[in-house]
Amino acid sequence: MASPFQVQKIATLTGHRDCVYTVERGAQTNQFFSSGADGMVAQWDLTQPDTAQLVAKVSSSVYALKYLPEQNWLLIGHNQNSLEVLDLAQKAIQKTIPLPQAAIFDIQVHATQPLAYIGLGNGMLLLLDLEKLQVVKSVQLSEKSVRSIAVHPAGQEIAVGLSDHRILILDAQTLTVKQALESHTGSVFTVAYTPTGEYLISGSRDAHLKTWKATENYSEHTSIIAHLFTINHITFHPNGRLFATCSMDKSVKIWDAETFKLLKVIDKARHAGHGTSVNKLFWSGHWNQLVSCSDDRSISVWALTLKEI
Template identity: 50%
Template sequence: MSTLFRPQAEKLATLTGHRDCVYALAGAPDSTSVYSAGTDGFVVEWDLENPERDGELVARVENSVYALKYLPERGLLLIGHNFQGVQAIDLKARQLIFATALPPAAIFDIAYSESRQRVYVALGNGTLAVLHAADLSLEHLVPLSHKSLRCLILHEERQELAIGGSDHLVHILDLETLTPKQVIPGATSSVFSVCYSPDGRYLLTAGRDAHLRVWDVAAGYTEHLSVVAHLFAINHVIYSPDGRYVATCSMDKSIKLWDATGFRLLRVLDRARHAGHGTSVNKLFWSAHRNRLVSCSDDRTLAVWQVSE
């Protein structure tokens, strides 16, 4: 049996300034900047190199924001403005350059395909919106479910899009035709997060039933593993930049770090042990820059964690 390394995690900073729950984080894997947004409509940029600095306001919108997507090659930040549509902010000029109205629904997630130059948007009315990346013009509205679509992830090599929803299902779509190739049952409640492993071998899913499920992609998305990972709903699942670890965050106020090979629990980051969040942890972003993990919460704050061996 291989030696199991338990990473250390130190809380470096608590980032304050949001006036309500924070739901969205975005950034590039090697970037020193992370962007946050939430119920207050503020979109804020934070510097991970200097986490003690105040955040800089990038935009303010009328309604809440659950989804952000950063396109570093174009210097754009996409904002899912609930019940309005998707907006694109030029980060250098700090100005709105594109805005596309969508059906009046919550926007829960945004994905981007560089190979197809498309943006995919998960809507609370069960519809997938497909936009042209060049100007965010609407190409298709694809009705998929009678319940909310909550999360998206692309498998560029297989040209597949995995979509989790409140219908307890994960829909696998063909990117060329936008038709379902497969539907994965298994969850007993809403699916809040979907994540492909860096090598594309596994699809990880999690949600309200607090289970972390691992699906073998090459074997037709058969279930590889299921773990009761948290006490309450899992809001987000991500891999570390080097692919060695998986991080989950939950309504139970904790963040957990897992071994990405056997999915064994390595460390728990919570309020009692690490001065973590006091309420639900909603989203994670893991930067390759100094291996820093960022979390956001209903407690209106972000936390910056230094992860090391």
């Protein structure tokens, strides 16, 4: 079946001096942040993609960023033993929160409460009170890394992807484990709930994209060999009808969020895509532009448009 989309690369953003590991939304739909192995945190404007503003520089690799719109803060998770809270209005570090000595692989925020979840490379999950700016709970979930976190839209539970191949469903307040999903055969690098909360989607080092029916005790719904290598990230279109995956196989793929069918492949051969692993995605509300970042030190901005019939 022919794809309903046309894809155009509209910008290649350069400036990072090493692998770019993460991209994160900004205050406006046209703004986003990026960071990676060079420790530089840059702010970009999709209306002026040629220029970036350096907003922070930390001493080690950054795998995770999280923007907090109410406070206009950016949480910076780097490879040392702390979490930096950057006040974007003041352009200054609001607080450095001490953490265990481990890489920070993911940071997610509760839908309605001032709580953040932090996944660490030592297998710990931390609960951060965003009003007190302190860790109020920690649990050891595995001897291996906590790689990814997703918060259910209703806010009662979270899903955590681990390097020991499991997905754990936890109570969002107490962090007690409610269920373990054991179907992947590799590290679970990314988990995401559909906007309705009906399904959980997971991607792994085993290259499989799996969907779980959250409303039916997380029964496995579909399992697809979606990429050639590790699936690094899943992100949803702002309207929730599409989602995108990216992979160590250098490609980005677009999927239907209702049928979980593949709609489009964005790669180097056909679209001058990335030359190495694609690490993270951000789907902007600004003209539906999809942003991808890569080990090739670049960030690409893609325009997807429906074909004329």
